[in-house]
Amino acid sequence: MSTKSKTATGNGNASSNGTAVNGEWPTRARHLLVDLDGTLVRQQEAIDGAAALLAHFHDRYAIVSNNSTHTAQGLAKRLGRLGLRVPPGRIVLAGELAVRQLAQQHPGARVLLIGSPALQRFARAEGCDLVQESADFVLLALDMHFSHARLAVVANELLRGARLIATNADATHPGPQGRVVPETGALLAAVIAASGQQPWRVIGKPAPLLFEEGLRRLGAEPGSTVVVGDNPLTDAEGAARLGMACLLVGQTPGAVAPTVAGLFAAREEAPQYRLSESTSKVWRSVRTEVS
Numbered sequence: 429m430s431t432k433s434k435t436a437t438g439n440g441n442a443s444s445n446g447t448a449v450n451g452e453w454p455t456r457a458r459h460l461l462v463d464l465d466g467t468l469v470r471q472q473e474a475i476d477g478a479a480a481l482l483a484h485f486h487d488r489y490a491i492v493s494n495n496s497t498h499t500a501q502g503l504a505k506r507l508g509r510l511g512l513r514v515p516p517g518r519i520v521l522a523g524e525l526a527v528r529q530l531a532q533q534h535p536g537a538r539v540l541l542i543g544s545p546a547l548q549r550f551a552r553a554e555g556c557d558l559v560q561e562s563a564d565f566v567l568l569a570l571d572m573h574f575s576h577a578r579l580a581v582v583a584n585e586l587l588r589g590a591r592l593i594a595t596n597a598d599a600t601h602p603g604p605q606g607r608v609v610p611e612t613g614a615l616l617a618a619v620i621a622a623s624g625q626q627p628w629r630v631i632g633k634p635a636p637l638l639f640e641e642g643l644r645r646l647g648a649e650p651g652s653t654v655v656v657g658d659n660p661l662t663d664a665e666g667a668a669r670l671g672m673a674c675l676l677v678g679q680t681p682g683a684v685a686p687t688v689a690g691l692f693a694a695r696e697e698a699p700q701y702r703l704s705e706s707t708s709k710v711w712r713s714v715r716t717e718v719s
């Protein structure tokens with residue numbers, strides 16, 4: 429990063445919407461890559477400080493999420509209803525990126541897609557040949573109607589020789605009242621158990637693809653970009669792999685504030701989360717990424 433970019437926003441003490449900025453980190457970071465679930469939104473509501481954070485970074489942020497059920501278009505509308513106006517081009521999602529990669533790198537491939545109706549429509553629009561049998565690839569995303577019957581189809585396609593791509597490996601994401609919402613990783617665990625096959629690729633964080641796409645869209649460099657997220661295993665680990673600083677929020681160990689609202693009040697030298705050796709070890713033992 430250049431010294432110039434470090435100070436490009438100066439030492440202003442207020443964000444663009446007037447929120448007090450006591451810590452200097454928002455003015456030192458040129459670009460922001462921010463997680464969605466648990467960081468900006470929780471189920472049907474925006475988290476405290478989310479609008480202020482996006483307003484502060486204005487056109488210098490991208491949302492980078494392991495979400496595989498929505499398209500960027502659909503998600504932008506949903507965020508708009510929650511009071512967060514985000515252009516679809518600023519939203520990088522594991523589901524969409526997995527589809528695009530597959531369509532571009534393996535044109536004409538037969539794809540068994542386990543995922544939401546929105547992702548199925550998106551895949552067809554991207555030119556994917558969606559099939560129910562004799563697939564070259566099984567693309568596993570979050571499917572709210574996953575069932576024993578679908579698990580049987582997937583397991584047998586993999587045993588026949590199809591390659592498995594998972595959009596992400598998160599087991600859960602945060603739901604309301606402290607509850608968890610099962611994620612693609614939970615379905616992936618069932619697929620691995622039933623088929624004995626490991627995934628050929630996992631697209632989502634902490635793998636670098638999503639963050640790299642976010643950087644590309646912003647024209648940003650890792651050294652002048654900060655990642656804000658709530659998950660040490662995906663957000664902090666993924667940021668560390670690309671040499672980006674990461675600030676964690678929420679209840680996780682190492683979080684600098686309970687919500688993104690607290691980031692604006694963080695002290696100048698707010699500790700950046702460093703993945704501890706023990707956390708890293710836990711993730712290595714559970715993660716299924718092979719790429």
Ligand SMILES: [Mg+2]
Pocket residue numbers: 463464465466467657658659
């Ligand atoms: Mg999250």
